[in-house]
Amino acid sequence: xxxxxxxxxxxxxxxxxxxxxxxxxxxxxxxxxxxxxxxxxxxxxxxxxxxxxxxxxxxxxxxxxxxxxxxxxxxxxxxxxxxxxxxxxxxxxxxxxxxxxxxxxxxxxxxxxxxxxxxxxxxxxxxxxxxxxxxxxxxxxxxxxxxxxxxxxxxxxxxxxxxxxxxxxxxxxxxxxxxxxxxxxxxxxxxxxxxxxxxxxxxxxxxxxxxxxxxxxxxxxxxxxxxxxxxxxxxxxxxxxxxxxxxxxxxxxxxxxxxxxxxxxxxxxxxxxxxxxxxxxxxxxxxxxxxxxxxxxxxxxxxxxxxxx
Amino acid sequence: xxxxxxxxxxxxxxxxxxxxxxxxxxxxxxxxxxxxxxxxxxxxxxxxxxxxxxxxxxxxxxxxxxxxxxxxxxxxxxxxxxxxxxxxxxxxxxxxxxxxxxxxxxxxxxxxxxxxxxxxxxxxxxxxxxxxxxxxxxxxxxxxxxxxxxxxxxxxxxxxxxxxxxxxxxxxxxxxxxxxxxxxxxxxxxxxxxxxxxxxxxxxxxxxxxxxxxxxxxxxxxxxxxxxxxxxxxxxxxxxxxxxxxxxxxxxxxxxxxxxxxxxxxxxxxxxxxxxxxxxxxxxxxxxxxxxxxxxxxxxxxxxxxxxx
Numbered sequence: 133x134x135x136x137x138x139x140x141x142x143x144x145x146x147x148x149x150x151x152x153x154x155x156x157x158x159x160x161x162x163x164x165x166x167x168x169x170x171x172x173x174x175x176x177x178x179x180x181x182x183x184x185x186x187x188x189x190x191x192x193x194x195x196x197x198x199x200x201x202x203x204x205x206x207x208x209x210x211x212x213x214x215x216x217x218x219x220x221x222x223x224x225x226x227x228x229x230x231x232x233x234x235x236x237x238x239x240x241x242x243x244x245x246x247x248x249x250x251x252x253x254x255x256x257x258x259x260x261x262x263x264x265x266x267x268x269x270x271x272x273x274x275x276x277x278x279x280x281x282x283x284x285x286x287x288x289x290x291x292x293x294x295x296x297x298x299x300x301x302x303x304x305x306x307x308x309x310x311x312x313x314x315x316x317x318x319x320x321x322x323x324x325x326x327x328x329x330x331x332x333x334x335x336x337x338x339x340x341x342x343x344x345x346x347x348x349x350x351x352x353x354x355x356x357x358x359x360x361x362x363x364x365x366x367x368x369x370x371x372x373x374x375x376x377x378x379x380x381x382x383x384x385x386x387x388x389x390x391x392x393x394x395x396x397x398x399x400x401x402x403x404x405x406x407x408x409x410x411x412x413x414x415x416x417x418x419x420x421x422x423x424x425x426x427x428x429x430x431x432x433x434x435x436x437x438x439x440x441x
Numbered sequence: 442x443x444x445x446x447x448x449x450x451x452x453x454x455x456x457x458x459x460x461x462x463x464x465x466x467x468x469x470x471x472x473x474x475x476x477x478x479x480x481x482x483x484x485x486x487x488x489x490x491x492x493x494x495x496x497x498x499x500x501x502x503x504x505x506x507x508x509x510x511x512x513x514x515x516x517x518x519x520x521x522x523x524x525x526x527x528x529x530x531x532x533x534x535x536x537x538x539x540x541x542x543x544x545x546x547x548x549x550x551x552x553x554x555x556x557x558x559x560x561x562x563x564x565x566x567x568x569x570x571x572x573x574x575x576x577x578x579x580x581x582x583x584x585x586x587x588x589x590x591x592x593x594x595x596x597x598x599x600x601x602x603x604x605x606x607x608x609x610x611x612x613x614x615x616x617x618x619x620x621x622x623x624x625x626x627x628x629x630x631x632x633x634x635x636x637x638x639x640x641x642x643x644x645x646x647x648x649x650x651x652x653x654x655x656x657x658x659x660x661x662x663x664x665x666x667x668x669x670x671x672x673x674x675x676x677x678x679x680x681x682x683x684x685x686x687x688x689x690x691x692x693x694x695x696x697x698x699x700x701x702x703x704x705x706x707x708x709x710x711x712x713x714x715x716x717x718x719x720x721x722x723x724x725x726x727x728x729x730x731x732x733x734x735x736x737x738x739x740x741x742x743x744x745x746x747x748x749x750x
Contacts, residue, residue, distance in 0.1 A: 138717040143679055194733055194737060199740035199741070199744050244546065356737075375731070378736065386743025387747065389743065429649065430538075431535065431536050431537075432534070432537075433645075433649055434533050435531065436533055
């Protein structure tokens, strides 16, 4: 059953779109990532203009993360205080990201920057996480809970001023790295149409040393707002949010997310991290391959603003 | 003269004398309309509504040719070309080049007024109907379609108005510029004279739009249903651009352009789609807020329905 999408201006199969949403929703619930880094490339592969895919991806991420965050909130695995500090940085980052998006698109370099960002971040984070989690799995075969947290061990992050206590996360750290992390996530949200979960989750685990269980709920909480800000800014400046498309994706997404959250509880922290690392690496490699392989068509047509014409 | 010779090839011996006469007419004749033929067209519909199930359409253009020379008509010396030209808008064509192993957008060319779509139907191959310079003058056929080329720039497009110095610092000579320079060095004709025939960017634009079905032409799709009535079948693709299209019919007599007749066609989105599109255009920020609320509601509703913990 095909449906004409009013903003994407293309007629696509409804069931494929809902299915896509469900698959990404499952992963989103499982790992506590919004799934934006998967949905945006998927939409582009399905012929949706990249600009619409980015903005609509941000919109769909809200539903999945809201659903997931609610589940985590009930279980008491959301650190609202940490999430709020991240968010403050995130809102400023989101604004900067959307402005950067508009500028890059006009220069014709948006696709390149987006792909490079994906490759660098996904490749780097995926690689580091994979190495760490595999080590952790091997080490904890006999003992341990699979947590990164090692009491008494401090990194340079813990030496910064303006410290704040986060009870839920059992943390006492400076808010500077938290704000910076939020800002970075916001920029990525604006340019890549992602909630930034795939950056936030590992950064909270490895840099701030937040327990894995709290990280996922907090990340989802933070993503809701960053993605919401991105959606509104994209709609206001670039007119690229397709509500019909977003709704179909959400429909699949919320269903998938419930099952994902359930499945996530059955896995241990280090196993979860290893799986996420593999997924992140796979998407990164796929995008990197596309930059290197000789394109079938070397020319592209856009409007002067960079929109696909 | 080349066109004349090519026409002769298809002539029977009996028609040779008349052909010679026609040829003389072509050569000596100005484009003054000495013919008394009257020529009118009508469309099967003057509005096309794009609804959610739009998958492309056929447009039938009817036309009447009166006071035609019966003898010439019998010998099929009249040719008709019908085109439907979509709304014109500016377009930027970019070319990727391999740079440090990566495929990056480098050169670009901006076209002022490119038709969003172009469908053509003709009685015979265009090369048999009119000489190339005439086709070029009338902007007839995909190969000779005028795109109104404006500027050729290096990488990073035209400098963004707010930060010209930054953009200028990164301009690289594009492939097209190098080619143009090489052509000049070789003593070729100055740019502008026959730029249309050597422009890779224009060729690419036409090639891409042809592959998408946005530009199409079919020979033999104009047929006489009676000595004075003809019909043309035009193919309209699923992603037909909205706006005012112009249907134009050109009448040729033995290679001479006689007159044209035109009729507008309005293409607009209908129903729910047009409402959404309208909202997104006029109230961008509000639309964004609505999209966010929809996402939150969907996420919350998903939790209610799938309460699994």
